[in-house]
Amino acid sequence: MPICISCKGKTFIRDDITNNLACSTCGRLQEYDNLVDQYGGINGPTGTFVSVGTTGTGNVYSYKETKIYEARKLIDDVSLRLGFSPSESDDVKRMVATITEGEYGQGNWFNVFVGACSYVGMRRDNKSLPISEVASVIGSDAYELGRMIMRVVNFLDLKKPNFPEFDIVNLFERTLRNSHSFADVEGDKVQRMKKQGIFLIHCAMKWFLTTGRRPLPIVAAVLVLVAELNGISVRIEELAKEIHAVVHTSRLRYRELLQALVKVAQALPWGKDITVKNVVKNAPFVIQYMERKAMSKPSKKKDSEGDVGLDLGDVVRDCLRKDIGDGTDMMSFEDDSETEMEKLKLAHQSRYFEVEDGGCALSVDNVDKLKLSHECLSMMYSKFLDEVGNVKSSGGLKEVRERKKRRGFELHACTEWWNGKSALSRRLLLKEILEKDVGLDVVPxxxxxxxxxxxxxxxxxxxxxxxxxxxxxxxxxxxxxxxxxxxxxxxxxxxxxxxxxxxxxxxxxxxxxxxxxxxxxxxxxxxxxxxxxxxxxxxxxx
Structure with a gap:
């Protein structure tokens, strides 16, 4: 029996307003006398002061409703930071609701789970989204996120073609479009860089530079090379940090790409002088050679001999088609005078790839097989010496050297050496890429x-x-x-x-x-x- 906390009395009456007991002797209200114990879990009766199933004072929502609200709010925040459209954000919500059976969740694991669903949803729609970018948004480790992605893929039983492979070309286009380093570049130049980058990425895929490796470093390497070819100053360290790629790995991929270009450049007449240090300056000629090589159709006769039907003379003539007085550098040599002499030699030698009687063009190997008499060779050399002497006497070399000192090294304008007509400048399947010939076939x-x-x-x-x-x-x-x-x-x-x-x-x-x-x-x-x-x-x- 209750006892009054004030006078210790044992007689009470029920207060009509508060429904509490009041002492009939002193009138003191007894606190918490109507607390009802709960039986039967959350579905049992509700007490007066304790209401089961609410989230606290001042909130009428249940725990489940609040959990779902916070989960959807987190999904919207992650989608906004990843740049998703409203439809893509709704797809992520539906995927989360399907896997959790409408229960959603809360805590650190749920952040990783939302990031995994975001990645799987984008990849299912064949839209490239790097794992490292998602990991940086949700504040998680890339390996932990990868394990969660595998669990989501296995639960949804996603397989080809519903779950395509990661498209590195899509990633390159997305990075070029969203990067702050190229925000101020003109639209025409961006489109030209896009085609050049796709061409180089396809070449890298043919050279197995992307096989079994993370795609972001090779994308960073290609972007830096394309930017240099178009006169845009971009540091590979800054670009790698911006796209969440490892800086050291990006440098390695950039060097591997330059080494592959050096190997391709050995087919050019001056290829022995091209190294990793000066291949960027010679890259317009190398890429033009690769583009011509990819567009060439091998003939049956030359296929049997292991050669392709490419006229290297045309490539050399196009590379040297500008007049020597324009002052455009072709190669990077230490001595300027030797450079100009080499230009004259190459320009003169390129004419010998032509056949004066209108016949078909000859390849370099066929030129070496020609039987020329001593008198013919002597006449060619005398003609070459006369041309060099005329240029020297006219002061052409001096004017070229002075013009080079005034404006420094300049690449050919992109509109001169790049035409973008090769099929490698467009999207191709891996089988089609491997069938193309770009002047270099290597093993992984x-x-x-x-x-x-x-x-x-x-x-x-x-x-x-x-x-x-x-x-x-x-x-x-x-x-x-x-x-x-x-x-x-x-x-x-x-x-x-x-x-x-x-x-x-x-x-x-x-x-x-x-x-x-x-x-x-x-x-x-x-x-x-x-x-x-x-x-x-x-x-x-x-």
Whole structure:
């Protein structure tokens, strides 16, 4: 029985206004006397002061309604920061509701889940959205986001063609369109950069520079190269940070792209003088050669000989079609006078690719096979010396040199060397890209690196066998011979950092595996931890 908290009385009456008990002796209202216990969970009766199912004082929404409201608000915020349209944002909401069965969620995991649904929705519509960009928006790790994306894809059972592969061309166009570095560039130049970038990306795909690698670094490398060709100053560090790409990886892809262009440039008459340092200045000629090569149709006769029906003379003449007095640089040489002389030589030599009787054009290999008499060669050389002497006497070289000092190095105008008529400037399937010829056919870099690594391990295995044999059979070993444990890659390495000479940890592991009679073919694969577990640490367990 209740007792008054004031006078300790035991007689009470019910107050009509507050519905609380009041002491009949002192009139003191008794607090919290009508609190009703709840039975049966959230569906049980509701007390007077405690209302089950609400979110707190001053809120009439239930917990579930508030959770759904906050979840949709988060989806709208992420969609806005990613630049989604209202329809794309609605698609993400429907996907989230389908997977969670309308329950949505809250917490850090739900932020990652919304980012994964945003990525899957864009990729399902064949719209490229980098994972790193989504991770930066939701404040999550890219690997954690990737694991959530795999769970979403597996739950929805998305497969081709409903879930296409990542389109790097779409990513390039999106980056070029949204990048702040190219916001002030004219529309015509942007369209020209777009075609040039698509051409170079297709070439990179043919050269396997994108195989098994993240797409953002190669996109950053192509954008920087195209910007340099069009006279736009863009630093690769700033562009990589803007598009959420790794700066170091972007530099590596840029260098690999330049190295591939250098290999293509070897087909040009001055290709031996083109290096990674000056290939950007010669890039207009190299790209024009690649474009002509891609548009050429190989003839049946030359196909049997392993050659294509491309007239290299036309390429050279187009590269040198401007008059020498215009002062346009073709190559990057140290001496200006030698540069001008080389220009005259190349301009003169390019004429010998023509056939005066109106016959078909000859390729470089066919020119080398021509049987020319000594008198014909002497006449050509005399004519060449006369032309050079006339230019010298007229002061043409001096005017060109003075004009170069005034305005410095300038590339050909993009409208002169780029026509954009090649099919590689448009969207193509991977099969069509691989069928095109751009002057260079290479194997994937990963395959080359794997072959080099296997060769290096083979040399280490041979060196380890020699060391073991010298210890086990000292009489057979020559006293004056010394074993060089360095491989050919170590000896011929061009890196400035000197490699440590002697036996390293890999040599010791190989020796241990050989002593436990592990097959050399298995050691070449490089799975040292597995081999140690199987043959060394658990060698006594059957």
């Amino acid at each position: 870099p990963s395959f080359v690196n794997g072959c080099v690594t296997v060769k290096k391990r083979r040399e280490k295995i041979n060196a380890a066998k020699l060391r073991i044999d010298k210890i086990m059979h000292p009489l057979n070993a020559h006293s004056g011979d010394s074993i060089d444990t360095r491989t050919t890659e170590d000896v011929h390495s061009t890196k400035k950092r000197k490699r440590a000479q002697g036996i390293d940890w890999e040599d010791l592991i190989i020796e241990t595996l050989l002593l436990h009679r592990v097959k050399e073919e298995e050691i070449e694969k490089g799975w040292y931890n597995v081999l140690l577990e199987l043959h060394v640490f658990n060698s006594g367990i059957v």
